[in-house]
Amino acid sequence: MSLTVVGSIAFDAVETPAGSRDRLLGGAAVHFSIASSQLAETRIVGPVGDDFGPDEYAILHARGVITDDVEHIPGGRTFFWAGRYHRDINQRDTLKTDLNVFEDFRPKLSDAARAAEVVFLANIQPELQREVREQCAAARFVAMDSMNLWIDIAHEELLRTIASVDCLVLNDAELKQLTDEPNLIRAAHAALELGPRAVIAKQGEYGSALITREGFFGLTAYPTGDIVEPTGAGDTFAGGLMGYLAALRGEIDDAALRRAMAYGTACASFNVEGFGSERLYGLERAEIDARVAELERISAF
Amino acid sequence: MSLTVVGSIAFDAVETPAGSRDRLLGGAAVHFSIASSQLAETRIVGPVGDDFGPDEYAILHARGVITDDVEHIPGGRTFFWAGRYHRDINQRDTLKTDLNVFEDFRPKLSDAARAAEVVFLANIQPELQREVREQCAAARFVAMDSMNLWIDIAHEELLRTIASVDCLVLNDAELKQLTDEPNLIRAAHAALELGPRAVIAKQGEYGSALITREGFFGLTAYPTGDIVEPTGAGDTFAGGLMGYLAALRGEIDDAALRRAMAYGTACASFNVEGFGSERLYGLERAEIDARVAELERISAF
Numbered sequence: 001m002s003l004t005v006v007g008s009i010a011f012d013a014v015e016t017p018a019g020s021r022d023r024l025l026g027g028a029a030v031h032f033s034i035a036s037s038q039l040a041e042t043r044i045v046g047p048v049g050d051d052f053g054p055d056e057y058a059i060l061h062a063r064g065v066i067t068d069d070v071e072h073i074p075g076g077r078t079f080f081w082a083g084r085y086h087r088d089i090n091q092r093d094t095l096k097t098d099l100n101v102f103e104d105f106r107p108k109l110s111d112a113a114r115a116a117e118v119v120f121l122a123n124i125q126p127e128l129q130r131e132v133r134e135q136c137a138a139a140r141f142v143a144m145d146s147m148n149l150w151i152d153i154a155h156e157e158l159l160r161t162i163a164s165v166d167c168l169v170l171n172d173a174e175l176k177q178l179t180d181e182p183n184l185i186r187a188a189h190a191a192l193e194l195g196p197r198a199v200i201a202k203q204g205e206y207g208s209a210l211i212t213r214e215g216f217f218g219l220t221a222y223p224t225g226d227i228v229e230p231t232g233a234g235d236t237f238a239g240g241l242m243g244y245l246a247a248l249r250g251e252i253d254d255a256a257l258r259r260a261m262a263y264g265t266a267c268a269s270f271n272v273e274g275f276g277s278e279r280l281y282g283l284e285r286a287e288i289d290a291r292v293a294e295l296e297r298i299s300a301f
Numbered sequence: 302m303s304l305t306v307v308g309s310i311a312f313d314a315v316e317t318p319a320g321s322r323d324r325l326l327g328g329a330a331v332h333f334s335i336a337s338s339q340l341a342e343t344r345i346v347g348p349v350g351d352d353f354g355p356d357e358y359a360i361l362h363a364r365g366v367i368t369d370d371v372e373h374i375p376g377g378r379t380f381f382w383a384g385r386y387h388r389d390i391n392q393r394d395t396l397k398t399d400l401n402v403f404e405d406f407r408p409k410l411s412d413a414a415r416a417a418e419v420v421f422l423a424n425i426q427p428e429l430q431r432e433v434r435e436q437c438a439a440a441r442f443v444a445m446d447s448m449n450l451w452i453d454i455a456h457e458e459l460l461r462t463i464a465s466v467d468c469l470v471l472n473d474a475e476l477k478q479l480t481d482e483p484n485l486i487r488a489a490h491a492a493l494e495l496g497p498r499a500v501i502a503k504q505g506e507y508g509s510a511l512i513t514r515e516g517f518f519g520l521t522a523y524p525t526g527d528i529v530e531p532t533g534a535g536d537t538f539a540g541g542l543m544g545y546l547a548a549l550r551g552e553i554d555d556a557a558l559r560r561a562m563a564y565g566t567a568c569a570s571f572n573v574e575g576f577g578s579e580r581l582y583g584l585e586r587a588e589i590d591a592r593v594a595e596l597e598r599i600s601a602f
Contacts, residue, residue: 087483088477088483089483089484090483176389182388182389182390182391183390183526183528184506184524185524185526186526189526203507205485206504206507206508207507207519207521209521209524211524215598215599216524216599217599217600217602218508218520218521218522218524218599218600219519219521219600219602220508220510220519220520220521221519223485223486223510223512223517223519224486225486225487225490227484255602258601258602259602261602262602296602297516298516298517298518298519299518299519299520299600299601299602300559300600300601301518301520301556301559301560301562301563301597301600
């Protein structure tokens with residue numbers, strides 16, 4: 001099945017205890033598609049400026065990502081983000097956010113992108129996410145991310161968008177903030193009441209949890225001691241998750257969602273082991289499968 | 302097999318969003334033994350004052366806890382702790398800590414307590430923990446807890462004690478603090494270097510992780526939306542864990558430790574659903590087994 005992701009394409013500058021980089025290919029839709037494309041054909045929808053050139057396209061094409069829907073804004077500059085990670089890599093400070101061409105982005109999807117059966121709405125204004133969702137009327141499974149900013153300043157709009165998707169993927173803290181409920185289980189059930197049939201809480205170093213009307217699933221993070229730079233780990237998780245679902249022939253039920261989360265977790269573990277998504281550039285499918293198998297072993301008792 | 306636990310016996314006063322209590326039976330060794338006694342015969346070692354009377358003994362005896370090694374200090378008062386929980390129940394403030402008879406506690410074990418095959422050293426001064434460990438020379442499995450205070454003010458002493466046990470059970474944050482290593486996997490491996498063959502990181506609402514030289518195991522918390530008061534959840538977890546191991550006839554290998562953690566997780570989930578350990582007072586073994594079976598289902602993919 002085909003997969004479309006809509007979201008940011010960016011350059012990132014990062015400082016970490018392991019070193020610095022001033023120009024990494026980043027952005028939610030990029031991290032997502034570099035992971036998902038290993039599992040299913042992926043179309044990326046997002047805006048870039050004049051500074052986004054053949055080198056960047058080459059990275060995406062090498063992973064098989066279809067870039068026909070990348071929108072080039074002449075005279076514009078690509079979204080830029082700079083951050084500094086602490087010694088505890090779970091802590092970071094944002095140093096700079098230049099939205100640039102992303103500020104006025106209105107997604108325009110080609111017929112091929114609209115025809116996707118599986119769609120991921122990465123973190124953008126909820127109103128734009130809903131526009132995309134409505135364009136993809138044929139999709140059998142649509143998931144979305146969001147962030148604290150929209151929970152604060154576009155709450156009602158966000159609730160309407162959540163009502164239109166099948167699956168909400170948020171950080172643990174965002175899910176609690178969205179529902180004003182400090183207990184994860186209650187927060188997730190409150191989010192289910194908004195409309196989606198699945199809620200996935202990303203819990204960083206602790207793993208992730210799936211909550212549906214059928215039940216609960218908790219999955220540990222892949223245990224890696226080699227964390228270099230975690231930007232985009234959440235989007236990479238979503239990429240592995242949705243890539244697995246897009247490749248699936250059968251029904252997207254709880255069992256499928258559980259296995260999809262293992263794929264997301266495996267992909268995210270590679271993401272954090274290098275700068276940007278670099279660790280995934282040359283990654284073989286068999287390496288992802290091996291970590292999924294390892295996740296099965298380390299979760300069983 | 303027999304099980305001995307050494308640690309605090311206390312009265313707790315708590316304020317929570319669900320109500321207040323000014324005199325709950327508490328203390329690490331109490332929370333532990335009320336859980337462990339459901340699985341294996343448990344002897345509790347700890348000091349009490351004149352205010353600890355027949356009602357408190359009756360609670361312990363009803364669970365089958367052997368109290369011969371409870372040391373009554375005439376004229377003394379029992380350890381008292383008061384705390385206030387926030388709306389986010391993972392946050393709390395300590396309002397009062399009166400060590401009372403616990404301040405000068407030096408564990409004196411009866412022959413029966415020393416003969417235990419499985420021993421848990423709840424959080425007390427590391428020097429006292431080591432004295433107990435040396436008295437229990439025949440034990441086949443000894444585990445210990447500790448806290449940030451001892452990591453700060455008795456670091457070398459604590460390292461020597463850790464070297465003398467089989468298993469270190471700490472909060473995630475304490476493990477990172479002990480080893481000065483912000484990554485859990487690296488922190489756990491640094492802790493293994495100190496001597497124990499197993500390290501268990503308690504991660505509160507996220508679950509727990511086991512790290513041994515053989516590998517890693519990550520277990521979700523039991524998903525409960527009904528959290529009333531979580532004091533003693535970590536000690537209850539240790540009680541379920543060690544109770545399972547004490548009842549085990551076979552070798553205490555990684556497979557046994559994994560299943561033991563599921564018993565700890567199940568017991569802890571009951572602890573948080575009531576004030577103090579009250580939810581466990583009338584608990585049947587079958588109810589614990591049912592949650593362990595549920596944990597298996599919600600961890601599998």
